[in-house]
Amino acid sequence: MDTSALILFIPTFFAVSATPGLCMTLAMTLGMSIGVRRCLWMIMGELVGVALVSLSALIGVATILLARPNLFLALKYLGGAYLFYLGVQMWRSRGKMALSINIETQANVAPLTLVMQGFVTAIANPKGWAFMISLLPPFIDASQPLLPQATILIAVILCFEFLCLLLYATGGRSLRNLLQKRGSVIIMNRVAGSMMLAVALWLVIV
Numbered sequence: 001m002d003t004s005a006l007i008l009f010i011p012t013f014f015a016v017s018a019t020p021g022l023c024m025t026l027a028m029t030l031g032m033s034i035g036v037r038r039c040l041w042m043i044m045g046e047l048v049g050v051a052l053v054s055l056s057a058l059i060g061v062a063t064i065l066l067a068r069p070n071l072f073l074a075l076k077y078l079g080g081a082y083l084f085y086l087g088v089q090m091w092r093s094r095g096k097m098a099l100s101i102n103i104e105t106q107a108n109v110a111p112l113t114l115v116m117q118g119f120v121t122a123i124a125n126p127k128g129w130a131f132m133i134s135l136l137p138p139f140i141d142a143s144q145p146l147l148p149q150a151t152i153l154i155a156v157i158l159c160f161e162f163l164c165l166l167l168y169a170t171g172g173r174s175l176r177n178l179l180q181k182r183g184s185v186i187i188m189n190r191v192a193g194s195m196m197l198a199v200a201l202w203l204v205i206v
Contacts, residue, residue: 027043033172046118058137086200
């Protein structure tokens with residue numbers, strides 16, 4: 001891969017990754033509701049999804065999937081419905097993701113549930129696919145082997161994605177601490193629930 005192309009790719013992708021989006025909003029929501037440490041499970045699933053989308057965009061699978069919109073729609077609506085359900089539960093201060101009055105005894109969310117939540121959100125985001133399809137191919141040199149170039153680009157993508165997701169999750173945790181000082185668990189649950197509902201609607205309508 002040409003060094004000049006990599007130098008251009010790094011700031012380009014960082015700027016896009018740092019922009020608030022579906023996955024970043026989800027990270028902030030979970031950082032607020034379940035904390036940064038447990039949010040890492042969701043981040044893990046999201047990174048696997050992003051890696052899959054990136055690789056698919058490079059090898060052309062994305063074009064095939066986009067040609068079958070019914071598969072996309074089913075995935076979008078199922079994922080959106082699940083996130084909407086979680087948002088309603090959090091708004092009502094119910095479910096494992098809602099904060100309890102005693103935050104230290106809050107029920108643990110199953111790691112697999114969080115991993116799948118991040119994975120589905122990443123692969124069901126049409127804007128993510130469109131971005132990868134439009135961004136990655138121009139940085140590939142057809143005269144060189146694909147695998148080394150793909151490895152470098154996806155590694156850069158995952159590093160920036162992890163950093164930005166962690167920053168957003170930390171921001172959510174900070175927001176939780178701010179609201180916690182006011183002593184209102186209900187307010188915290190409703191803010192987090194509203195954000196989750198926004199993510200669900202965003203996933204469905206984009």
